[in-house]
Structures are given as C-alpha cells and as structure tokens.
Amino acid sequence: MNKPAFNFRRFISCCEMVLFIMIIISGVALFIAPSTKIAVHEQWRFLQVSKFQWQALHTIASIIFLLFGLFHVYYNRKALKNYIVKKHLSLEFVGAVILGGVIAFTAFKNFYPVSKIMYLNWKFRHPAIANSHDRRGYNFMHRRF
Numbered sequence: 001m002n003k004p005a006f007n008f009r010r011f012i013s014c015c016e017m018v019l020f021i022m023i024i025i026s027g028v029a030l031f032i033a034p035s036t037k038i039a040v041h042e043q044w045r046f047l048q049v050s051k052f053q054w055q056a057l058h059t060i061a062s063i064i065f066l067l068f069g070l071f072h073v074y075y076n077r078k079a080l081k082n083y084i085v086k087k088h089l090s091l092e093f094v095g096a097v098i099l100g101g102v103i104a105f106t107a108f109k110n111f112y113p114v115s116k117i118m119y120l121n122w123k124f125r126h127p128a129i130a131n132s133h134d135r136r137g138y139n140f141m142h143r144r145f
Contacts, residue, residue: 009075016072019065026058035125 029046033039039051046054073080084093107114 012068012071012075015068016065019061019068022061023058023065026054026061029054030058031121032124034127038125038127 029049030051033046033051033054034042034044036051038044044051084090110118
C-alpha cells in the first residue's frame, strides 16, 4: 500500500509547533517591550524588530495557531476523546481543568506569582518611573506580593 507523499495531519501538527514557538518568542519580546509611547520615541527594537512588528507577528501567529488548532482537534478527535472520557472522566482531564481554573483564578485575583510577573512587566514598560521612587503609574492597591 502506497503512503501519500504529503500527510496533512502531520503538516498541521508541525505548523502548530512552529506557530507555538513563534508565539512564545513574540510574547517574550512584547513582555519586555516598553510602552508604545517609549518604544516609538526611543525606536525600541528587540532582535532588530520593532514593537509594532512583534505585535503584528504575535497577533497573526496566534490567530493562525487557533485555526490550525481547530484542524488539529478535528484530525485527533478520537485520541482526544479517549484522553477525556473512557468510561468516565479521566483523572488527567479533571487535573487539567482544575489546573486551568487555578491559573485563571490566580490571574484574575492578581495573586502571587502573577502579581510579581505583572509588576516585572510594568517595570519593563515604564523604565523611567520604575527606576525612580515615584511609582504613581503602577496600581499598588491590587498588588499582593
């Protein structure tokens, strides 16, 4: 039996991997990027790419990642169904849902370590204020270190 020269399912998975790496790299670049006003004024660049270009890459790669993710779920629906339900909900699926809930709750309530990460992000975006003693631009009311 001859195998087809091009495996669409494998192609989708490889695209997902490449897009995921692109999203990670652009996400890190945007995390350390200063505010737009400072980035434009100072002509900020990371790896010779401007903040606007990183935003464009991050947005487009995320949208395409989502679309390829839908194809990925479609082509792997049998395996995914087995991961979620056999005779009852799998322990792994329940654990993943609980972990997702804890992450969302921690982010929404700005608990540690989210508060530290967001403060670090604020310091990258506002270096002039963050390096002085005047931090009025940062909302310390919701900070929980």
